[in-house]
Amino acid sequence: MTAQTLGFLGGTGPQGRGLGLRLGQAGHRILIGSRTQEKAAAAVEKVHAKDPEVDVRGVTNDVAATEADIVFVVVPYSAQQATLAPLAGAVGSKLVVSCANNLTFDAAGPVHVPVPAGSAAAECAQLLPDAVVVGAFQNVSATKLLRVPDPVEADVLVVGDDEEARVAVCALADQIPGMRGIEAGPLRLAAPIEDLTAVLLAVNKRRKTHAGIRLTGV
Numbered sequence: 001m002t003a004q005t006l007g008f009l010g011g012t013g014p015q016g017r018g019l020g021l022r023l024g025q026a027g028h029r030i031l032i033g034s035r036t037q038e039k040a041a042a043a044v045e046k047v048h049a050k051d052p053e054v055d056v057r058g059v060t061n062d063v064a065a066t067e068a069d070i071v072f073v074v075v076p077y078s079a080q081q082a083t084l085a086p087l088a089g090a091v092g093s094k095l096v097v098s099c100a101n102n103l104t105f106d107a108a109g110p111v112h113v114p115v116p117a118g119s120a121a122a123e124c125a126q127l128l129p130d131a132v133v134v135g136a137f138q139n140v141s142a143t144k145l146l147r148v149p150d151p152v153e154a155d156v157l158v159v160g161d162d163e164e165a166r167v168a169v170c171a172l173a174d175q176i177p178g179m180r181g182i183e184a185g186p187l188r189l190a191a192p193i194e195d196l197t198a199v200l201l202a203v204n205k206r207r208k209t210h211a212g213i214r215l216t217g218v
């Protein structure tokens with residue numbers, strides 16, 4: 001796969017750093033986006049502490065949106081609207097990967113909170129109307145992504161309304177050792193995938209692990 005520039009909005013968090021680390025190791029150029037240049041620079045140091053060879057640069061979110069070939073949304077769902085709305089012009093018609101889950105925790109444990117648009121990925125598509133939005137990596141543990149060089153044993157369900165975009169994101173997932181990208185269908189199927197993350201977190205609590213999913217028969 002040709003090296004691409006991957007921009008992570010909110011990439012200073014564990015999910016953005018983890019995906020950036022792994023996809024940087026696969027040879028892509030990584031832009032860690034943040035609200036502040038200082039936090040972005042600190043996140044770059046953390047990635048380089050894991051692997052100094054990764055081509056990673058810290059930038060503000062608007063620069064990440066402008067310079068990236070593919071944009072990843074790795075802010076908490078609660079920050080999605082405020083983050084994405086001002087960046088719609090900078091993102092334009094690019095491929096955007098929505099990784100967000102709208103979860104909360106109560107006395108019974110983790111639970112998915114319904115999103116008015118149907119899913120965080122569907123809301124992302126509304127906020128970035130010209131972009132080609134794909135949902136992926138919502139079920140992948142950042143802890144496992146950051147635990148290099150261990151393989152990330154997981155299937156990544158990739159949903160979106162554009163086949164070429166789904167194939168491209170599956171190819172990215174396939175580049176992470178142990179991971180497999182699986183095209184699962186249109187963007188409307190993002191909701192159950194996001195819901196499933198709460199189930200995995202509940203399993204994690206009981207088993208003291210970082211569970212992922214594997215499909216059989218595929």
Ligand SMILES: NC(=O)c1ccc[n+]([C@@H]2O[C@H](COP(=O)([O-])OP(=O)(O)OC[C@H]3O[C@@H](n4cnc5c(N)ncnc54)[C@H](OP(=O)(O)O)[C@@H]3O)[C@@H](O)[C@H]2O)c1
Pocket residue numbers: 009010011012013014015016033034035036039040073074075076077078079082083099100101102137138139140141142143
């Ligand atoms: N962590 C996981 O294991 C995991 C697994 C699967 C999916 N996800 C999903 O991936 C996304 C990122 O997860 P994460 O754990 O990396 O998130 P996080 O650490 O809570 O947040 C990521 C970054 O988002 C920015 N941010 C936080 N609050 C914000 C606000 N109010 N407005 C604007 N930006 C804000 C911050 O960047 P700056 O302060 O630098 O701007 C922060 O470092 C989430 O939607 C989560 O559901 C996470």
